[in-house]
Amino acid sequence: MPIDHKQTYDGNNIFARIVRGEIPSKKVLETEHSLAFHDINPLAAIHVLVIPKGPYVSWEDFSANASDAEIADFVRAVGETARIVGAEPQGYRLLANTGKRAGQEVAHLHVHIFGGQPLGGMLAR
Template sequence: MPIDATLPYDPDNIFARILRGEIPSKRVYEDAHAIAFHDINPQAPHHILVIPRGPYVSWDDFSANASEAEIAGFVRAVGAVAREAGFVEPGYRLLANTGMDSGQEVPHLHVHIFAGARLGPMLAR
């Protein structure tokens, strides 16, 4: 069920629990600002999620409230994950849903990295 990105952060959301180690994940990257792991329900041949360590509901919340170091560290982490996974050539797609109309399901900022196939148009027509 999509969430309202204006809601307060829920510390019991699945990604917060993954950050605390309460739920296992197949991690592929970890640093002071972010972790990345394989999506358990992949939507492309390669589907990795990157989440910040801080408690941010959405891209809007993160961009308005995170520190400069958190923002720079997270953006760099997304790029590092894509490079380390070998996605730069032939290409990959980034997706970050914000709010109900986008279909955001987990109230913790997360960026999807999709790769491994021609991904087609950005939106279904």
């Protein structure tokens, strides 16, 4: 169910619990400020999530409130993760939903990396 990206951060959301190690994940990359792991319900041959470890609800929240170190680490983690999973040579798509109208389902910033197959048009109609 889509969420309001203006809500207060809930430290018990599924991604916060993954960061704390309460829920297992198939990790791809872990840095000081970021974590990348395989999606449990992949929508493409390659489907990985990259999240900041900090308490950020959305891209808007993260870009306004994260430290420069967190932002740099996260952006680098997205690129490095794409290389690690083999998405980079043929191309890949990044997706970060923010808010109800975009279909954001977890109130923790996350970027999807899709690849490994043709991905079609940018938006479903």
